[in-house]
Amino acid sequence: MGPASFPGMEKPGYLTALRRDGGRLAEAVRDLRAAVPACPGWDVAELVWHTGEVHWFWRQIASGAVPGPDDYREPPRPADDELVTWFAEGVDALAGALAALDPAEPRWTWAERKDAGFIQRRIAQETAVHCWDALSAAGRDEPVERELAVDGIDEFLRFFLPDAPPAGFRADVHLHATDGPGEWLVRPSGANWSVTGEHRKATAAVRGTASDLLLLLWRRKGPEEVEVLGDAGPLEEFVDVSQLN
Incomplete structure (x- = not known):
């Protein structure tokens, strides 16, 4: 895979984002039974539980309490009236565990990068997207913070595309941010992907x-919510392909 166009944020930025978006997610909860439009079949309670359980998992890994997923045990699920408080306390505990780690400290991850820096980045990004989910369930379409969003696009294109382009997939896609620097050209390249920052x-x-x-x-959003130059078919195919990993 070719280089992404931005080097990524630093540890303090990820911790700030985790605390900020974790707090925004908790604050957005008004009705635990409200549906989450971006997550079919989920209500807000399920969203809060899922995000909090992900935080719990990565805290166990980051702190060294468990070496990997084979030794992990899910926490007991709190009662609904305790769920948001449990989640908020978990955000603080996770931020503390991550703050204590040098990004280069070796840790298990599911990716080729196996260090605390991957976890610091991944948890900030996971929390940001689920914060958006919670806000949307409350009728609020509020953007992911720009610098974090740019970093998240890079992370997605590096770690969440399938290992190889599916047979027959030939489309290349150019993503161009309109609110500041940021563009990515994604192309199938034999058995790999090429991701570069060029404009073409x-x-x-x-x-x-x-x-x-x-x-x-x-x-979380569809092609109709961005500007697509040319046929939207290749973009829709690429978005479908990107979910196959």
Whole structure:
């Protein structure tokens, strides 16, 4: 895979984002039974539980309490009236565990990068997207913070595309942020992907804010919510392909 166009944020930025978006998620909860439009079949209670349980998992890994998923045990689920408080306390505990780690400290991850820095980045990104889910359930379409969204696009294109382009997939996609620096050209390259920061003609060109581009990749927004130059078919095919990993 070719280089992404941005080097990523630093540890303090990820911890700030975790605390900020974890707090925003908790604050957005008004009705635990409300549906979460971006997560079919989930209500807000399920969203809060899922995000909190993900935080719990990565805290066990980051702290060294468990070496990997084979030794992990899920926490007991709190009662609904305790769920948001449990989640908020978990955000603080996770932020503390991650703050104590050098990003280069070796840790288990599911990715090729196996260090605390991967966890610090991944948990900030996971929390940001689920914060958006909670806000949308409350009728609020509020963007992911721009710098974090740019970093999230890079993370997605590096770690969440399938290992190899599916047979017959030939489209290349150019993503262009309209609210500041940020563009990515994604192309199938034999048995691999090429991801570069160049500006050039592609099968599908997509323009939108960094937040909207990130949410498009995570299927929180559709192609109709960004500007697509040319046929939207290749973009839709790429978004479908990107979920196969």
